[in-house]
Amino acid sequence: MILLSFDIEEFDMPFEYNKELSFPEQLAVSTEGTNKILNILKQAGVKATFYCTANYAQHKPEVINDIIAQGHEVASHGYYHSDFKPEHLIQSKLKLEELTGKPVIGYRMARMMPVDEKEIEKAGYVYNSSINPTWLPGRYNNFSKPRRWFYYQNVLQLPSSVSPLIRFPLFWLSFHNLPMGLLKWFSKTTHRKDGYLNLYFHPWEFTDLNKPEKYGFPGYVTKNTGDAFVKRLTDFIAWAQSKGYVFDRTDNFVKKIQIESEK
Incomplete structure (x- = not known):
């Protein structure tokens, strides 16, 4: 099984490179990318999970409605992408449930930063x-953490996929920079070992990031973005489906x- 997930957030990554971007622009970039993702998934007949910040969801409820209407899962990516307080865990969950009318059972911390598992459990x-x-x-x-899913503090942990042995990460940057043949080989090897893949991306990757004056991103971030990345993910999904x-x-x-755990 392959789990595709997308972190839908206000596009604040330029801040890490000392660039400024207005909030409406942040929303516009994420929305452009999200619409491209939804089209890719629809064309392939694939369902996925969207980890959304409550801040983005409140400002773009029509996008959240499209995600739900097309049969995808909405999980929490916190309340804001660049600000975190423990109370945001429950607040984001409740706001997303209000907006979607669906239970929100999953969480992903912004930038994969550490989060208190007791607070995760307490938030439900x-x-x-x-x-x-x-x-x-x-x-x-995180070399000391398990590669595959495990339970901790009564919460199921789903690490993103990395290859066996050398733990090469199969995350968004790998999909931009590795030759597709090598990426597929890593994916096949990891899936054979673990029985599944947990892959994550961001909507802004599906937009043109090669704007050095505006974003200041290095080449390994901008490589194969925009339409090139639409083609890469489309090709990867088609390859995976052809392999069963x-x-x-x-x-x-x-x-x-x-x-399975209850048996």
Whole structure:
């Protein structure tokens, strides 16, 4: 099984590179990318999970409605992307449930940063997908964390997928920079070992990021963005389907784990 997920947020990444972007522009970039993602998924007949900030969802309820109407899962990505308080866990959950009319059972911390699992449980989440179980310089070192799903503090942990042995991360930057043949080989090897893949992306990757004066991003971020990334993800999904891999929402995968655990 392959779990595709997308972090729908206000596009604040330029701030990390000392650039400014107005809030309406942040929303516009994320919305442009989200609409492209929805089209890719619709054309492929694939369902996925969208981790949304409550801040984005409040300002773009029509996009959230489209996500729900097309059969995808909405999970929480916090209240704001660049600000976090423990109370945001329950507040974002309640706001997203109000906007979607659906239960919100999953959480992903912005930028895959650490989060108190006791607070996650207290807020009523069933699963947390906030761990990238690898080492990224200047960001995190999670070599001590399990690669596959596990329970901690009564919450199911769903780390993003990394390859066996060397723990090469199969995350968004890998999809931009690796040759597709190598990426597919890593994906096949990891799926054979783990039985599933948990992959995550952002809507702004599907827009043109090659704007150095505006965003200030390095080449490894801007490579294969916009239409090139639409083509890459479309190609990856088609390849996976041709190999017999099944795509599903994260909440459905979690339910299967719960059923197996109860046997």
